[in-house]
Amino acid sequence: MNTDNDYVMKLRDRPEFSTKPKPLTFPADTPVLTAAQAMDKNNFGSVVVVDAEDKVEGIVTERDILRKIVAVGKEPGAVTLSDIMTANPRVARDTDEVVNWLRIMSNERFRRLPVVDEEGRIKVIFTQGDFVSYTWPDLIYQAKELAKASVGRNYPIWLIGGGIMLYSILMVIVVATAV
Numbered sequence: 732m733n734t735d736n737d738y739v740m741k742l743r744d745r746p747e748f749s750t751k752p753k754p755l756t757f758p759a760d761t762p763v764l765t766a767a768q769a770m771d772k773n774n775f776g777s778v779v780v781v782d783a784e785d786k787v788e789g790i791v792t793e794r795d796i797l798r799k800i801v802a803v804g805k806e807p808g809a810v811t812l813s814d815i816m817t818a819n820p821r822v823a824r825d826t827d828e829v830v831n832w833l834r835i836m837s838n839e840r841f842r843r844l845p846v847v848d849e850e851g852r853i854k855v856i857f858t859q860g861d862f863v864s865y866t867w868p869d870l871i872y873q874a875k876e877l878a879k880a881s882v883g884r885n886y887p888i889w890l891i892g893g894g895i896m897l898y899s900i901l902m903v904i905v906v907a908t909a910v
Contacts, residue, residue, distance in 0.1 A: 741828060742857065824848075832862075
């Protein structure tokens with residue numbers, strides 16, 4: 732846990748950045764069936780649609796396949812990725828801040844973040860799950876610090892309240908023993 736306020740974690744600083752496998756990529760004219768089979772074989776939840784220079788054009792997720800192909804009875808071999816992809820998805824650079832993207836992904840309700848190089852070529856995909864190991868320890872630390880600050884800041888109130896409670900208990904004991 733880094734408490735130095737001058738340090739901001741970048742996407743490339745996450746341990747997952749260097750260990751993640753290269754994302755599955757396909758051109759836009761690829762049949763959905765081909766992409767789905769590759770996703771199944773590699774246990775991936777998405778494919779990135781790229782142009783001839785490996786630049787991101789879109790993304791297709793398992794949910795896209797379920798909702799736009801399976802649920803409506805389309806033939807996955809007859810539909811291309813360009814027909815169902817989310818075109819021009821949000822992309823990040825490896826120098827972007829983790830917390831900013833976590834907030835953006837949460838607010839805009841998307842789960843996969845393509846990270847690209849300076850030319851827009853895909854490097855890795857970050858998912859919300861990749862951020863969990865970053866957020867939980869940080870949230871626990873912040874909750875602990877907030878609790879300490881709250882109790883410390885309200886010390887006079889706790890002292891007065893405790894004094895009144897102690898006085899009340901003593902008065903009950905005195906009255907009870909006097910009867």
